[in-house]
Amino acid sequence: xxxxxxxxxxxxxxxxxxxxxxxxxxxxxxxxxxxxxxxxxxxxxxxxxxxxxxxxxxxxxxxxxxxxxxxxxxxxxxxxxxxxxxxxxxxxxxxxxxxxxxxxxxxxxxxxxxxxxxxxxxxxxxxxxxxxxxxxxxxxxxxxxxxxxxxxxxxxxx
Amino acid sequence: xxxxxxxxxxxxxxxxxxxxxxxxxxxxxxxxxxxxxxxxxxxxxxxxxxxxxxxxxxxxxxxxxxxxxxxxxxxxxxxxxxxxxxxxxxxxxxxxxxxxxxxxxxxxxxxxxxxxxxxxxxxxxxxxxxxxxxxxxxxxxxxxxxxxxxxxxxxxxxxxxxxxxxxxxxxxxxxxxxxxxxxxxxxxxxxxxxxxxxxxxxxxxxxxxxxxxxxxxxxxxxxxxxxxxxxxxxxxxxxxxxxxxxxxxxxxxxxxxxxxxxxxxxxxxxxxxxxxxxxxxx
Numbered sequence: 145x146x147x148x149x150x151x152x153x154x155x156x157x158x159x160x161x162x163x164x165x166x167x168x169x170x171x172x173x174x175x176x177x178x179x180x181x182x183x184x185x186x187x188x189x190x191x192x193x194x195x196x197x198x199x200x201x202x203x204x205x206x207x208x209x210x211x212x213x214x215x216x217x218x219x220x221x222x223x224x225x226x227x228x229x230x231x232x233x234x235x236x237x238x239x240x241x242x243x244x245x246x247x248x249x250x251x252x253x254x255x256x257x258x259x260x261x262x263x264x265x266x267x268x269x270x271x272x273x274x275x276x277x278x279x280x281x282x283x284x285x286x287x288x289x290x291x292x293x294x295x296x297x298x299x300x301x302x
Numbered sequence: 303x304x305x306x307x308x309x310x311x312x313x314x315x316x317x318x319x320x321x322x323x324x325x326x327x328x329x330x331x332x333x334x335x336x337x338x339x340x341x342x343x344x345x346x347x348x349x350x351x352x353x354x355x356x357x358x359x360x361x362x363x364x365x366x367x368x369x370x371x372x373x374x375x376x377x378x379x380x381x382x383x384x385x386x387x388x389x390x391x392x393x394x395x396x397x398x399x400x401x402x403x404x405x406x407x408x409x410x411x412x413x414x415x416x417x418x419x420x421x422x423x424x425x426x427x428x429x430x431x432x433x434x435x436x437x438x439x440x441x442x443x444x445x446x447x448x449x450x451x452x453x454x455x456x457x458x459x460x461x462x463x464x465x466x467x468x469x470x471x472x473x474x475x476x477x478x479x480x481x482x483x484x485x486x487x488x489x490x491x492x493x494x495x496x497x498x499x500x501x502x503x504x505x506x507x508x509x510x511x512x513x514x515x516x517x518x519x520x521x522x523x524x525x526x527x528x529x530x531x532x533x534x535x536x537x538x539x540x541x542x543x544x545x546x547x548x549x550x551x552x553x554x555x556x557x558x559x560x561x562x563x564x565x566x567x568x569x570x571x572x573x574x575x576x577x578x579x580x581x582x583x584x
Contacts, residue, residue, distance in 0.1 A: 153512045161362075164360055288508040
């Protein structure tokens, strides 16, 4: 399964991901209700993407009192039947990455569904800070990036 | 002539009143034109901030807004304030008169009020008026220009000087609403096409690039901060397509965006109205 990854060193905070997500999911430009938010983490220079990670063992699936959140065993995508949501907010409170948003139009809590495998935010991201890729590829790039930063070019290559 | 219903926040700093009024104006109305409309009943000086039809829609470069009035130069700027005004349901600001003590204009999802500013420094104003870290924009007139969250200048030193002279310490906008798009599927298609055309960094995925922040929805970090009001028709409509497309393709994309956004067909002739208006003004 591919995952949505975020490289903060490429993020220019332009807000395109949020605007485009709301266009795709709500049919209007409304960044406050987007399913992805770029937030500051531990200071103004550190950024993270608050977006559903489609966790291996999603706590929202266990927490949901209506049992409307499911993890697809084949694709790994966590999805929900929003029409049956009774807004208890258990998913919102327990989500470890703060990825749950409230959609006033649907009157329900919602999360990123990866746009069926071609996320609009990734297509829009003008710098490639958001990518949709294999986890191995993503973690390899992150490891290399960290090694370069801490050890320098030559040692990182070894 | 195409007309547009605009929700304007009319703030009279002399009387300390702020209210929302809806006016019908041409699609290409300039802030100076809007100021003229209100000049009969509001005290001088009048400074206006206008958004375009496409401001805040999510299209690349759609953070464009324009300043103008009798006492300030007319300029386009890119930033968060115009877009968040539209998310708050407001299309323009009409700021008039002078206050003896510093005031802040606070707009919260369609409601406007003038409040006494307890402190005049940016941290103090943020402490008083920042309602939400994610959904509030605070623009503060400082010596070098009008500075909004993130440190971007959205108005030059002359606009900032005029606002300070009027006694306006800050404009705080909280917007959680939506900018309606008539044909969102077609609009999104065009928007994604434009984002894909935007220049990308050439460094490989594993390399840190530490790109600098850019103004809201902007894709051209090295672009100019301000444009003269005579600049281009796309800026007049609230979007800066510089660095993404060039004429004549730019016009074709603009017409597609406008058509999908408003739900009405837009043709080249409609854009000529702007050119004709500029020449007439000259």
